[in-house]
Amino acid sequence: MSNRRRNKRQEDEELIEGRNPVLEAINSERPINKVLLAKDTHGDQLRYIMAMAKDKQIPVLLREKEVLNRLSVTRMHQGVIAYAAPLAYHSLEDLFRRADRTKEAPLFFLLDGVEDPHNLGSIIRSVEVFGGHGVIVPERRSVGLTPTVVRASAGAANHLPVARVKNTVRAMEELKEKGCWLVGGDMQGETIWEEGFDLTAPLCLVLGGEGKGLSRLVKENCDLLVGIPMRGRVRSLNVSVAAGVFLAEIIRRRASLGKQRL
Numbered sequence: 105m106s107n108r109r110r111n112k113r114q115e116d117e118e119l120i121e122g123r124n125p126v127l128e129a130i131n132s133e134r135p136i137n138k139v140l141l142a143k144d145t146h147g148d149q150l151r152y153i154m155a156m157a158k159d160k161q162i163p164v165l166l167r168e169k170e171v172l173n174r175l176s177v178t179r180m181h182q183g184v185i186a187y188a189a190p191l192a193y194h195s196l197e198d199l200f201r202r203a204d205r206t207k208e209a210p211l212f213f214l215l216d217g218v219e220d221p222h223n224l225g226s227i228i229r230s231v232e233v234f235g236g237h238g239v240i241v242p243e244r245r246s247v248g249l250t251p252t253v254v255r256a257s258a259g260a261a262n263h264l265p266v267a268r269v270k271n272t273v274r275a276m277e278e279l280k281e282k283g284c285w286l287v288g289g290d291m292q293g294e295t296i297w298e299e300g301f302d303l304t305a306p307l308c309l310v311l312g313g314e315g316k317g318l319s320r321l322v323k324e325n326c327d328l329l330v331g332i333p334m335r336g337r338v339r340s341l342n343v344s345v346a347a348g349v350f351l352a353e354i355i356r357r358r359a360s361l362g363k364q365r366l
Contacts, residue, residue, distance in 0.1 A: 118190045119251055121181040123149050127156070128259020135189040136162045142169040145183030153184060178255060191249045194265035196278060199238035202265060203306075206237070210284060210306040211354065214240040216272060216322045217313030218343060221247045225256020226344035227311075232260035234351040240267045240275060240308070276310070276325045284308045286326045288318050289346055291339070293329030296353050301330065303357040309350055311343055 117137060120129050130136055130153065139157050141150060143166050157164045172181050203210035213231055218224050224247050228239055247253060248268065254261045269275040276286055285302075288310045294301070310326055312318035323329070332341065332349050341349070 117187045118254075119175065119177060120186040120188050120254060121176055121178050121184075121251070122255055123153065123182045123184055125255050125259045126184050126186045127153055129186055129188055129254075129262050130156045130160060130162065132259075132262035134191065134262050136160070137187040137189070138163040138165060139187075140165050140167050140172060140175070140185045142167065142172050142181075142183035144169055150184060177251060180255070191254065191261060191266075193249070193268040194238065196240070196267050196269070196275065196282075198265050199240070199267055200282060203237040206235075208235075208237070209304060209358070210308070211236045212238050212240060212279070212284070212308040213347065214272070214275070214279075214286075214308050214310045215246065215313075215343075216242070216310060216318055217245045217316060218311070219245065219247050220314055221250050221252040222256045223314065223342065223344045225253040225258075225261065227347045228253070228257040228264055228266065229260040230344070230348045230351055232257075232264040234355050236264070236351065238265045238267060240269060242272045242275075243268055243270050245313075273321050273325055276308075276322070279308050280327075282306075285328065286310055288323055288326035288329045289331070289350060290318055290323065290329040291331050291334075293331040295333050296330045296350060297333070298330075301328065303354045304361045307354065309347075309354075311347060311350075314343055 120126050126139065139153065139162055141164060154164055172185055175185055199212055200210060213227060213236065215227065231239055241248065249261060249266055279286060284306045286308050310318065310322060332346060
């Protein structure tokens with residue numbers, strides 16, 4: 105196959121590897137072109153994948169395991185690889201429409217320079233699991249929706265919209281114009297546990313990149329800076345872990361308000 109044809113195929117298709125990522129892709133609205141299964145691989149999950157693919161009229165091809173090994177990029181295909189249309193980025197308006205459909209106050213995450221695909225995938229997974237409405241990443245100095253990100257998200261990237269913006273500060277201004285409070289995660293900020301913070305309002309939590317934190321301009325454009333109290337000798341958390349902590353507190357606070365209104 106020529107390099108030109110191979111590059112064209114890579115633009116038109118994306119490999120999804122692993123049982124959970126493939127299953128989540130099939131269960132989403134993402135177009136799947138075909139699924140490859142290793143002949144010598146068995147299990148209830150693979151049978152379910154075959155049944156779901158058949159129900160959605162997705163071709164399933166049985167191949168020798170060595171074929172999947174040659175195709176695999178992650179080397180963790182678990183006997184199944186799907187060819188899918190690349191994930192499309194969304195607009196900020198798409199994220200607000202998603203929140204409107206749920207009749208909930210918007211909850212977004214804006215990532216300022218997260219470059220590790222595993223961190224981005226983990227954050228997407230946490231935001232989707234906790235019921236957030238979208239993730240926002242800049243075009244530059246940030247990882248995008250790569251196959252590694254999709255796998256690290258355990259398939260959540262198939263369900264949660266990700267917006268990509270040209271200018272982070274301009275996007276923050278647009279979010280403010282639409283009624284969102286911008287809450288920056290920063291070690292010097294007030295503790296997230298403070299009850300005085302209204303975490304039930306439309307929010308966009310802004311997190312900085314690995315080892316760098318929030319850039320100066322981004323920090324200056326936040327409405328509020330909050331941190332997570334640290335008690336151990338290590339004085340920082342991985343950005344994806346911090347995202348999970350912030351999410352848990354926001355959802356706890358919103359659930360508590362909901363109970364008060366009953």
